Amino acid sequence: MRCLLPKISIVALVAAKSSVALTLARTYSGSNFMSGFDFRVAADYPGSGDPTNGFVNYVSQSTATSRGLAKVVNGQVYLGADSNKTISTSSQGRDSVRLESKQSFTNGLLIADIAHMPGNACGIWPAFWTYNFDEDPYGEIDIIEGINNQANDIVSLHTCGACSFNFSGQRGTDPRSNCNLGGESGGCSDDVATNYDGCGNTAPSGSYGNGFNTNGGGVYATQVLASSLKIWFFPRNSIPADITSGNPNPAGWPAPFLDAEKSSKNCNVGNFFKKQTIIINITFCGSNIDQDMWNSESSCKSKASTCKGFVAANPSAFAQAYWLFNSIKVYQ
Ligand SMILES: *[C@@H]1O[C@H](CO)[C@@H](O)[C@H](O)[C@H]1NC(C)=O
Numbered sequence: 001m002r003c004l005l006p007k008i009s010i011v012a013l014v015a016a017k018s019s020v021a022l023t024l025a026r027t028y029s030g031s032n033f034m035s036g037f038d039f040r041v042a043a044d045y046p047g048s049g050d051p052t053n054g055f056v057n058y059v060s061q062s063t064a065t066s067r068g069l070a071k072v073v074n075g076q077v078y079l080g081a082d083s084n085k086t087i088s089t090s091s092q093g094r095d096s097v098r099l100e101s102k103q104s105f106t107n108g109l110l111i112a113d114i115a116h117m118p119g120n121a122c123g124i125w126p127a128f129w130t131y132n133f134d135e136d137p138y139g140e141i142d143i144i145e146g147i148n149n150q151a152n153d154i155v156s157l158h159t160c161g162a163c164s165f166n167f168s169g170q171r172g173t174d175p176r177s178n179c180n181l182g183g184e185s186g187g188c189s190d191d192v193a194t195n196y197d198g199c200g201n202t203a204p205s206g207s208y209g210n211g212f213n214t215n216g217g218g219v220y221a222t223q224v225l226a227s228s229l230k231i232w233f234f235p236r237n238s239i240p241a242d243i244t245s246g247n248p249n250p251a252g253w254p255a256p257f258l259d260a261e262k263s264s265k266n267c268n269v270g271n272f273f274k275k276q277t278i279i280i281n282i283t284f285c286g287s288n289i290d291q292d293m294w295n296s297e298s299s300c301k302s303k304a305s306t307c308k309g310f311v312a313a314n315p316s317a318f319a320q321a322y323w324l325f326n327s328i329k330v331y332q
């Protein structure tokens, strides 16, 4: 018995040290990336084939693989939409992929090293986001999202229940404070929800689409803790060395562009943003690019009278409609 004691104290010492540092819980990269995700297909969404009514045909992993829409190239994970086929506006839509991680995370640091994201194009709507499928309660973090020729990433948090932050004075350019899908007081079901914009902010330049790709991409880091939620964006040339070396320490990084710790008014962050599944999708048109939105963007409207018409007839506009991931890591 006694001779075990020194061993125990060494273990305790190591444990005390590693409670300061973060531990790598999961890595999605290279040839093991795909096995960490489920590919969702159009048939999973009875009705329109897409939860957001997009003009999209989500294909299975085997179809995506055989068509070259999901592959590993030189260690990088390519996930893309078709850019070769002219299709009918009465078809399901343009072939694309939607991946959902098999495991979710509660409290952790999600680091996505992305070499390329879908480039700007009329009709495109890509997203990299996380979501609690149990909705107990509803909690969604849209880390990367944009449409059409949007210049910068728009980050949004969605909850069902009072949750608001004051993001004014932080680094983003267009702060929104109320996360509650039900607006100030209403319910959150699809027929009564009013606040689809949610809360969030617009990220710095170089954070989305062509601008992001021109820089060789970069890293998005999202930290969710019991009482705080922070999102950083680092362009390729300013990624902290501790991220690159696999020992991330957010305490030493520059201020995040979204900081929901300093600004929380009435939000139990840990409860709203738990059990987050990682989702990667590329859709077209749909709820966010409806006819009014299409009409309001003259650079798109001048090309075709409807979003669907443009997406159906112009495959080559989507040559840049792909993600290229170096890795996605979860530290806890
Ligand atoms: C689709 O077109 C791209 C170029 O835009 C080409 O690299 C690729 O091989 C084509 N894929 C198929 C399946 O034809």
Ligand SMILES: *[C@@H]1O[C@H](CO)[C@@H](O)[C@H](O)[C@H]1NC(C)=O
Pocket (backbone or CB within 6 Å): 166, 167, 168, 169
């Ligand atoms: C939000 O934060 C900004 C910057 O710190 C401050 O000027 C403003 O008064 C705050 N607004 C509210 C409603 O608290």
Ligand SMILES: CC(=O)N[C@H]1CO[C@H](CO)[C@@H](O)[C@@H]1O
Pocket (backbone or CB within 6 Å): 050, 051, 052, 053, 054, 098, 126, 127, 128, 129, 142, 144, 145, 281, 282, 283
């Ligand atoms: C079609 C689809 O899956 N759309 C989702 C893509 O991501 C956004 C979040 O940014 C969701 O709101 C959509 O439901």
